[in-house]
Amino acid sequence: MARVIRPYPTLKGTVALRVQAASVKGPDGDWEHLDVAASADRTTALGSADTLGWTTARLRVSVTVPAKATAAGEPWSDVNVLAILTEGATNLRATVLLRPTDDGTEWIGDLDVLRADVFHRANLTVQMVGTVGGVPGRVLAEPTEDWVIDVRAARPEHGQTFTVRETAFSRSSLWLRNMPDLPWSINAAGSRPEVRLNTDMERLTELLDAQGDGPAGIVGSLLLAQLGEAMWTATFHAALGDLESDEEDGSPLFPADWRGEALRDMLRTVLPDLTPGEALREVHRRRTGDHGWGELQSRIQAAAQERAGLAKAVREAVRALEKLEREESE
Incomplete structure (x- = not known):
């Protein structure tokens, strides 16, 4: 019997991902906040840290979505936005649930990742999911472009x-x-x-x-x-x-x-x-x-x-x- 794929409504419009801030934690437990001025290269370079042997990085992730993502009367409900960091070399997959601002157009959260879990460059993306037609976990939207987290470079090298x-x-x-x-x-x-x-x-x-x-x-x-x-x-x-x-x-x-x-x-x-x-x-x-x-x-x-x-x-x-x-x- 052939499998029938039924389409479902998805969110139209731009979903934009960015890393607002980054910091690293050293062996002594102190955090160093890094200067990660936003770049059109869509890359955050953690190699700029002065802290030697840092063990954990914390990324402040921000996602901007169209206002209708959480508006009443849309065909979806129970909307959530997940930030997902992956790297093939180490088989890393780290996920965090973001929280919405008052108007629901911006979602923010902190994603922690261990230095040992990233070999060189990890890929950061997001997924907006919700319930459509009674089916939970439907992917409603994804960003047009992902972000790169480079643990070695001292400056963005994505382009x-x-x-x-x-x-x-x-x-x-x-x-x-x-x-x-x-x-x-x-x-x-x-x-x-x-x-x-x-x-x-x-x-x-x-x-x-x-x-x-x-x-x-x-x-x-x-x-x-x-x-x-x-x-x-x-x-x-x-x-x-x-x-x-x-x-x-x-x-x-x-x-x-x-x-x-x-x-x-x-x-x-x-x-x-x-x-x-x-x-x-x-x-x-x-x-x-x-x-x-x-x-x-x-x-x-x-x-x-x-x-x-x-x-x-x-x-x-x-x-x-x-x-x-x-x-x-x-």
Whole structure:
């Protein structure tokens, strides 16, 4: 007798997974919190830890889902979201049940994993499950892209966040030829953000690569921070301009690629009192409405500066300059 596969309703829309935070526990039992600034690479590198011989890692997992996931009247019930970490080399499978926020659009939880259970790179995904037609455990939705947890690398190596190209603006497209004095140009409208550095500007690339407390390193660190601010601002606006809408209620949806990551990171600073879903709807309302968009610009600028580490770069530049002045006066 042939087996009949009966389809059942599933959740439409983007389910976005990210690692909000990470920490590792050393042999002495103390926890070290790691700097895991979100990356379009969708990779968390635990090798950046200073703690030697850490035994356990704790990952703060966040999942954003469409509002109708827990809305009344949908054909599913008893909805749960599970975070699942697997690695084939060690046959690891670690699972944790996430908890929903008040509006049900974001689910958060901590996933603990032993260092001994991960050989190199583990894959983190989620599943939203529920009861449909009286059958429990139906998979309602999964993320478009998973996350990678790398226990060896000190920085994300899953892929490049953006592309950098060195271009002589004077010999490039008409658009760039009309801007010969700009140090760089950012295109955030493609499949991956692209930065073009103007090689007509003397020593620009050299300064961007410079390190140390010398004059070149001071200028280079400030230039990198300014470039980072420009990148975050451009990607934020590009992502907002390319939103899709829910087929049923017309509400904006987070893009599934790097644009969604850029929006989530920025929105946590732009509108910190709202959940990601609420913040997206509010920013979209202001951008497409009659008022309120201009009021957000200072917040967007502040969020971009924070992500780029501009304040830290300025402080370090001031200290380095003071050091140089003292050395010159001695």
